Amino acid sequence: MNFLSVFGHANLDCIITLPRFPEPNTSIELVDNKRYFGGPGANIARIASTLGVKTALATFVGENFPDDYYSALKNSGLDLRDLKKVKGYNTPTCWLISAKQKQIGIMDQGPMRDMGKFRVFEHAVRSSKNIHITTGRPEYYKKIVDLAYKLGKSIGFDPAQEIHYVYSQETFRYMLKKSKYFFASESECKTALKYLKMKKPEDILNFVDVFVLTKGKKGSMIYTKNEKIKIPLVKAERVVDITGAGDGYRAGFYAGLSKNYDLEKCGMIGAVVASFVVESYGTQTKIPKWNDVVRRMKKTKILNP
Numbered sequence: 001m002n003f004l005s006v007f008g009h010a011n012l013d014c015i016i017t018l019p020r021f022p023e024p025n026t027s028i029e030l031v032d033n034k035r036y037f038g039g040p041g042a043n044i045a046r047i048a049s050t051l052g053v054k055t056a057l058a059t060f061v062g063e064n065f066p067d068d069y070y071s072a073l074k075n076s077g078l079d080l081r082d083l084k085k086v087k088g089y090n091t092p093t094c095w096l097i098s099a100k101q102k103q104i105g106i107m108d109q110g111p112m113r114d115m116g117k118f119r120v121f122e123h124a125v126r127s128s129k130n131i132h133i134t135t136g137r138p139e140y141y142k143k144i145v146d147l148a149y150k151l152g153k154s155i156g157f158d159p160a161q162e163i164h165y166v167y168s169q170e171t172f173r174y175m176l177k178k179s180k181y182f183f184a185s186e187s188e189c190k191t192a193l194k195y196l197k198m199k200k201p202e203d204i205l206n207f208v209d210v211f212v213l214t215k216g217k218k219g220s221m222i223y224t225k226n227e228k229i230k231i232p233l234v235k236a237e238r239v240v241d242i243t244g245a246g247d248g249y250r251a252g253f254y255a256g257l258s259k260n261y262d263l264e265k266c267g268m269i270g271a272v273v274a275s276f277v278v279e280s281y282g283t284q285t286k287i288p289k290w291n292d293v294v295r296r297m298k299k300t301k302i303l304n305p
Helices: 040-050 067-075 110-117 138-150 160-164 169-177 186-196 201-206 245-258 263-277 290-299
Strands: 002-007 011-017 032-038 055-062 083-086 093-099 102-108 128-133 154-157 181-185 210-214 220-223 228-231
Touching: 002 040, 002 245, 032 040, 040 055, 040 067, 040 245, 055 110, 083 110, 110 138, 128 138, 128 245, 138 154, 138 169, 160 186, 169 186, 181 186, 181 245, 186 201, 186 210, 201 210, 201 220, 210 245, 210 263, 220 263, 228 263, 245 263, 245 290, 263 290
Parallel strands: 002 055, 002 128, 011 093, 055 083, 128 154, 154 181, 181 210
Antiparallel strands: 011 032, 093 102, 210 220, 220 228
16 A cells, blocks of 8 residues: 555756857757756655655656656556557657756647546555555546545645646635645745735644645745644755755655654754755755655754654
């Protein structure tokens, strides 16, 4: 039995650095070109599994999904029965092009764009106690939450940046109503409140039991009907790239839940895991093990696990 199943993207992140952006109809030589394993679904699942949480990953990838990425996921102990290669599609890929502290992104969604057309694979839902839904199409995820809700599973809803342009008021409300946990950044929270026609983060508790609000350098807040828990930022040894810090936080949060810790300790574990992620480029480059988390918690003199 898995403790957690994560639904969301497993994509390649290609980071291209240029000396400057070229003019139209011209070319330029790049400074650097790096490829990293990414995607919110794979990030959260792989980090959680490395922390010792029995985890499944459910996602659609292209027929050219790299062998080294699959091996990395498999070697992390993930249940990959519902990782599906789809013929005729490329693997989801995000190109991030940077020049002089400015950046543009180009995303190929691959089969995740059309996932609403695909058959629902039920293993990840039926085999897990907790279902975490992040990026992907609501027309597919509505079927997932219907099944999970019917089976009495605990649902965590985490649409990430796609809340702004993939979801509508109707689809967002539908997903939220059947969820126990809701995860969002500050900008995502604003869009959520807009959809709900509400004003305060606490108002989201009219729909869910727990709302986890990540706030970057300001740490995070965990809202329940009975309390408001402030979680401070845990400083990294050095900050290289903050991309994926939120995914690390979520994985750490579930690691805490898997050990039956209270919400405050779950939040602190999430903050510690995020502090490791930001110390290198690529969310899956520096994944801590549970003993690493314990050592940093003791070193920073925060709650002892």
